[in-house]
Amino acid sequence: MKESPEALLRRVFGHAAFRGEQAAIVDHIAGGQDALVLMPTGGGKSLCYQLPALLREGTAIVVSPLIALMQDQVDALRQLGVRAACLNSTLDAEAAQAVERQLLAGELDLLYVAPERLLTARFMSLLDRARLALFAIDEAHCVSQWGHDFRPEYRELTVLHERWPDVPRIALTATADPPTQREIAERLQLQDARRFVNSFDRPNIRYTVVHKENAKRQLLDFLQAHPGAAGIVYCLSRRKVDETAQFLAAQGIDALPYHAGLDAATRAANQRRFLREEGVVMVATIAFGMGIDKPDVRFVAHVDLPKSIEGYYQETGRAGRDGEPSDAWMCYGLGDLVLLRQMIEQSESGPERKRLEHRKLDALVGYCESMRCRRQGLLANFGESHPGACGNCDNCLQPPEAWDATEPARKALSCVYRTGQRFGAAHLIDVLRGGDGERVRQFGHDRLGVHGIGTELDARTWRGVFRQLVAHGLLEVDAEGHGGLRLAEASRAVLRGEQPVMLRKPVARRARAGTTRGE
Numbered sequence: 001m002k003e004s005p006e007a008l009l010r011r012v013f014g015h016a017a018f019r020g021e022q023a024a025i026v027d028h029i030a031g032g033q034d035a036l037v038l039m040p041t042g043g044g045k046s047l048c049y050q051l052p053a054l055l056r057e058g059t060a061i062v063v064s065p066l067i068a069l070m071q072d073q074v075d076a077l078r079q080l081g082v083r084a085a086c087l088n089s090t091l092d093a094e095a096a097q098a099v100e101r102q103l104l105a106g107e108l109d110l111l112y113v114a115p116e117r118l119l120t121a122r123f124m125s126l127l128d129r130a131r132l133a134l135f136a137i138d139e140a141h142c143v144s145q146w147g148h149d150f151r152p153e154y155r156e157l158t159v160l161h162e163r164w165p166d167v168p169r170i171a172l173t174a175t176a177d178p179p180t181q182r183e184i185a186e187r188l189q190l191q192d193a194r195r196f197v198n199s200f201d202r203p204n205i206r207y208t209v210v211h212k213e214n215a216k217r218q219l220l221d222f223l224q225a226h227p228g229a230a231g232i233v234y235c236l237s238r239r240k241v242d243e244t245a246q247f248l249a250a251q252g253i254d255a256l257p258y259h260a261g262l263d264a265a266t267r268a269a270n271q272r273r274f275l276r277e278e279g280v281v282m283v284a285t286i287a288f289g290m291g292i293d294k295p296d297v298r299f300v301a302h303v304d305l306p307k308s309i310e311g312y313y314q315e316t317g318r319a320g321r322d323g324e325p326s327d328a329w330m331c332y333g334l335g336d337l338v339l340l341r342q343m344i345e346q347s348e349s350g351p352e353r354k355r356l357e358h359r360k361l362d363a364l365v366g367y368c369e370s371m372r373c374r375r376q377g378l379l380a381n382f383g384e385s386h387p388g389a390c391g392n393c394d395n396c397l398q399p400p401e402a403w404d405a406t407e408p409a410r411k412a413l414s415c416v417y418r419t420g421q422r423f424g425a426a427h428l429i430d431v432l433r434g435g436d437g438e439r440v441r442q443f444g445h446d447r448l449g450v451h452g453i454g455t456e457l458d459a460r461t462w463r464g465v466f467r468q469l470v471a472h473g474l475l476e477v478d479a480e481g482h483g484g485l486r487l488a489e490a491s492r493a494v495l496r497g498e499q500p501v502m503l504r505k506p507v508a509r510r511a512r513a514g515t516t517r518g519e
């Protein structure tokens with residue numbers, strides 16, 4: 001008699017029981033049907049096709065865009081005694097031929113392959129001659145233009161269904177906002193496939209967003225509140241990664257850099273230390289972390305604004321896979337927003353793509369500025385609701401207060417207008433506060449009516465005002481130019497006194513996140 005899925009799970013993978021919907025998914029695929037699986041990072045997606053691969057005759061073909069991850073998965077499977085191999089550009093011709101022979105001889109349970117490889121005429125005719133158990137399409141959001149990691153080759157994967165209609169397909173992703181879900185189903189012709197949607201909530205992760213004052217100091221405070229913990233610090237640029245890692249190391253923190261500009265040996269060595277040793281802080285660009293399976297990452301810190309909520313969710317999802325309390329901490333300021341707007345505008349993408357990226361950034365900024373439960377906000381983005389406030393995010397633990405900022409907002413907007421709609425917040429604040437530095441005098445801004453009309457607020461509070469005016473769409477960033485601020489259409493009603501502006505009160509300066517309220 002054939003071994004049951006549960007028996008295989010225990011014998012081969014060493015797990016006592018299935019998690020969540022794994023059992024149902026395995027049954028469904030093993031029974032020869034198609035599925036679309038939406039499960040958060042760390043949820044246990046791999047098993048959903050690895051087990052059916054063992055249950056069904058023939059070889060499972062796993063499409064994965066991440067070559068580095070492929071090799072890790074294959075190594076891990078081989079250690080379990082599973083006959084797995086991969087085909088990608090890192091193999092030489094001889095090694096590739098050996099894998100092809102194994103495939104045809106029926107000696108492989110799983111074959112991992114990069115999409116561009118799979119789509120070659122040569123490989124497809126090879127598949128025609130092989131016995132196929134199933135197709136697994138990992139990181140399926142890569143098919144979606146709306147998703148955050150679009151790969152054109154993924155679009156061609158419909159050929160799988162057309163050429164081998166009887167082979168079951170399972171598409172998997174950890175990114176699941178409803179538009180991406182719809183696009184995956186449509187693009188991969190999986191409309192009729194059963195959908196398995198797991199909750200995206202990660203209750204053990206505490207979400208916190210702080211406003212940038214002195215990012216390095218704030219990061220250091222945060223890290224010092226987590227002594228000896230392993231974590232990831234994400235930065236936008238390679239240079240920032242290097243600087244931040246050096247700064248932290250000089251402060252006695254075991255921090256290492258990771259980005260694509262480092263040579264392969266250094267990258268591998270740093271990654272190894274992060275995985276094997278305790279308490280290493282990896283300072284990295286977002287390239288780091290894909291496929292890193294380290295269960296006890298205690299925090300993920302963003303010192304720069306991520307590009308979208310989906311990206312943010314995925315990056316923070318690398319924390320706390322072991323279920324223990326973990327932190328997702330982000331430090332963001334207006335400067336980040338200006339920079340990202342400029343990056344989008346100055347990228348090679350077409351106008352439609354740019355609009356899309358601006359919209360995603362809007363959603364993320366909305367999340368950052370939100371006064372409601374962060375978890376509810378994040379999950380809502382994935383079409384999921386959370387019953388009640390979570391009690392485990394900064395907004396729940398320290399409910400923010402709103403203040404009526406209508407007057408300051410009008411002053412800020414007037415100042416933008418009177419100075420010609422081309423200056424950044426720092427200069428505008430200087431003018432409002434009556435500064436008479438060289439730049440203010442050089443432009444004659446000390447002679448304007450708005451000069452010195454805002455002395456009632458300190459510079460920090462003004463920064464919060466400008467940041468939120470941009471976040472709420474009352475001011476726009478001139479992203480094609482130098483990043484100056486200009487009035488958005490929506491600001492007219494405020495300037496005419498028809499619309500009040502309620503803003504989030506700056507949080508009192510405090511040592512660190514997670515302390516009790518009321519200080």
Ligand code: ADP
Nearest residue numbers: 015016017018019040041042043044045046047
């Ligand atoms: P994902 O691809 O969804 O991010 P993985 O497939 O890499 O997740 O699984 C995450 C971790 O959970 C792995 O360490 C895996 O061994 C473990 N895991 C998966 N399924 C189970 C299970 N049923 N019981 C215990 N651990 C599991």
Ligand code: ZN
Nearest residue numbers: 373390393396
């Ligand atoms: Zn909450």
